[in-house]
Amino acid sequence: MPSVNLHLPDDHAPAPHAATDALRRFNRFYTRFAGVLGPGYMGSELSLIEARILYEIATGQPVVSKRIVETLSVDPGYLSRILRRFTQLGWIARTRGADAREHPIRLTAAGEALFSELDRTTAASTSATLAHLSREEQAGLAERLAWIEARLAGAPLPPPAVRPWRPGDMGLITAQQAVYYRGAYGWGDAMEVLIGEITSRFVRDFDAGREQCWVAERHGELLGSVFLVAESDKVARLRLLYVDAAARGYGLGRDLVGRCIAFAREAGYAELVLWTHTVLASARAIYADYGFTIEKVETHDEFGKPEQSEHWRLAL
C-alpha cells in the first residue's frame, strides 16, 4: 500500500506550529489511550514498569541491569529492588558475569512461562482494540506507526527498498513527479500530461523480458522510480528517473540507473538512450558517471516555460 508525499508549493501553507500542535494533541490522546492498554497490566500482578522490565529481560537475555536502566531510564536503586523481588518470586536468576561487578539476568522456566502468558494476553488485548478496523486500516495503521516512530526516534532511516513495479504504481509515480516538478521548476500541466501518458503507455505496451520499471519504497512511501523501455530492437530508453527529497543520500538514483543498465545489457540491447533537462543536475551527474554522453541539446517550451533539454546515450 504505497503512498506518495504530495506537497504543493501553493498549498494552504500549514500553520508553522501545525505539526507541534498535532503532536501535542496526539500526546494527550495517546497517554489516555495507552492507559487503557496499560497499567494494572492486563489483570496480572505486574505494574507497567515491571512488565517493561520483564520484556527487556526476556528479549535481551542475558541482560545486565545497567542496560535496563539505560533503555527504560529507571532509577538503579528502584530497579535493584524490583529485580530482588523477581528473584524471590523465582522468575529470574542472576549469574556471575565475566566482569564480576555485573550480574547478568536470565529468566527461569517460571519466568519464561509468565512472560509468554503476559505476552499472549497483551497481544490479545491489543488485538481486540484493533478488531473494529478493516484489514486495510490495520495495514495502514502499521505503516503509519512505523513511519512516525522512525521520524520521532531521530534514528537514521533505513534505506528505501527497490522492487519491480506493480499495478497501481504508475498513478503514484505520475502524481509524485507531477507535483515535484511543478513545485521545484514551475513546470505546468503539459508535463503532468506527458508523464501520465508515458506511464499509461508503459503498462499498455509492457514487454516483460525487454522492459521494466523499478520502484523504491520505505514505510509504504514511494521514494523513487525509473523506467526502462524498448525504443527499437537494439535501443533501450531510460525514462522518468526520480528520487524523492526524503531519499537523498542513499545512492538510490545511482542504484536505479545501474539496474537499468544491467537489465538492458542482459536483454541484449546495444545502446541505452535518455532525454533529460539541464536543470536536473544530480541526475545528469549520475548519467555522466555511468559513461553516458550528451548527443544533442535543444530548448523546448513544452512545460510552460523555455527549458534546455539533452539527449544522452550509452553504448552497452
Added chain:
Amino acid sequence: MPSVNLHLPDDHAPAPHAATDALRRFNRFYTRFAGVLGPGYMGSELSLIEARILYEIATGQPVVSKRIVETLSVDPGYLSRILRRFTQLGWIARTRGADAREHPIRLTAAGEALFSELDRTTAASTSATLAHLSREEQAGLAERLAWIEARLAGAPLPPPAVRPWRPGDMGLITAQQAVYYRGAYGWGDAMEVLIGEITSRFVRDFDAGREQCWVAERHGELLGSVFLVAESDKVARLRLLYVDAAARGYGLGRDLVGRCIAFAREAGYAELVLWTHTVLASARAIYADYGFTIEKVETHDEFGKPEQSEHWRLAL
C-alpha cells in the same frame, strides 16, 4: 498531500498480527519518547498529571471535578487534594454551581499566567524535537497522527471533504481505481491503462468553465472522485465515479454525482451521459435515483474478462 490506500489482493498478505505487533512496538517506543517530552514537566514544578489537570481546567472552564476524573481517569480523592493545593497556590478558584454538590473550577489570573507559560514552554520543547524534520515530513507527521488518533479512538470519523481537483490528483485517482477494480472484479491492465488515459486526457483538454473533477479527502487520504467532461456542445459525460470502502455510508457517491448534475446544468448542457458496468450496483442505484435511464447495454471483453456495460443518460 493526499495519499491513497492501495491494497493489492495478492499482495504479500500481512501476517494476521502485523498491526497488533506494530501497535505494541509503537507503544513501547512512545512511552519512552513521551517520557522525554513529559515528566518533570518542562522544569516547572508540575508533575505530568498536574499539568494535564491544569490543561483540562484551562480548556474547559468552568469545569467540575467529575469531568476531570472521567477524562483523565484519575482517582477522585487524589484529584481533590491536588485541587486543594492548586487553590492554596492561588491558581484556581472554586465557585458554587447550580447543583450545590458541584464546585466548578476556574483559573485565577495567576493560573492563567502559569498555564500560558507552561503552554509556551511545552510547545517550544515539542517544536524542538521536530526541528530536524523537513516541512514535508512535519506535514506528513501531522496527517498520520490525526489518522491514527481517529482510528484508535474508535470515534466516528468525520465525513470526507469534497474539493475541486488539483495537480497530482489524477495520478492518485488512477492508482486508486486501478488497484480497486483489479482486486474487487479482477479487471486487468487494460482497465488501468484506460483510467490513466482518461485522467491524462482530462488534464490535457481541461476546459475550466465546462469541465470539472471533484475529489473527496479525509486526513490526507483520497476517498472518492468523479469527473464531468464535455462530450459535445450540449452533452456532458460523467466519468470515473469512485467511493472508497473507507468512505461508505456518508452519501459521498450521491454528493459527487449531485455536483456533476448541478455543474452540468449551470454550464448549460442539455444532457448528461455516462458509461458504467452492471456489476457496479451501488453506483447504478445512485444514477437511477437521480433519474438517469439506461439507453443501451453491451458486453465487452476489454478488461480481461467479459463484462456487461451500460450507457445511461439524463436530460437536464
Added chain:
DNA sequence: CTAGTTAGTTGACAAAGTCAAATAATTGAC
C-alpha cells in the same frame, strides 16, 4: 599498589496513588 571509575545495593525518605468511609446535596418514589 593507589586513585579514580563503574555496576549494583541499601537506607531513609518523599511523592504518588488507592480505597473505603464520610459529608452534603439532589433525585425519585410514595
Added chain:
DNA sequence: GTCAATTATTTGACTTTGTCAACTAACTAG
C-alpha cells in the same frame, strides 16, 4: 413532603512507587 437511593466531592488511613545519596565490591589506568 418525606425518606431512601444516588451523586459530587472530601477526608483519613493507608500502600506503592520513585528518588537520592551513601555504600560496597570489582575493575582500570598509571
